[in-house]
Amino acid sequence: MINHNQLHRKLDTPTFQDRLIKEMRRAGIATLEDANRFLEHYLPIYNRRFAVQPAQAADLHRPAPAVRELARCLGVKTIRCLRKDFTIAHERRLYQIHDTVRATQVQVEEQLDGTLRLTHQRRSLGFHAITPRPAAPAVAAKAGQRPRRPVVPKPDHPWRKRLMPTRGAHAAAAGT
Secondary structure, X not given: OOOHHHHHHHOOOHHHHHHHHHHHHHHOXXXXXXXXXHHHHHHHHHHHHHOOOOOOOOOOOOOOOOHHHHHHHOOEEEEEEOOOOOEEEEOOXXXXXXXXXXXXXXEEEEOOOOOEEEEEOOEEEOEEEEOOOOOOOOOOOXXXXXXXXXXXXXXXXXHHOOOOOOXXXXXXXXXX
């Protein structure tokens, strides 16, 4: 008996669809059982007529990946920016990376079972979730120093003078 998946693969080519429908109408097929019996007879004839021998006899398919590798391939992968404090934000959560990495981006892999994996150049990174952002170390002022005031140039300083002449002065010089 032909199952639905085998029939679906065979129906991928439009020539087969066209021929099959016409042949089934000619044979007066009306039920699923009749269609399956018809296909058992018709498919070998069709395959003999349209089969093409491969250029090479060797099987060139890649081997199927291991289950663990397959689960990694099927996970959702996103790139995240690595901050200077070795944290990343993902799905509204912060993660602290344990390893020292010289990178600006890391890849977050969400596995099918819901676990996370952080990698950089296919190397797995250790991490843990954190709730608050680590506080940046405060820069302590030297003892006895006052904070500096901003430098403001005097009104007659060259920085305050116009480098280009005003429009009126330029037009008056051109008119004389």
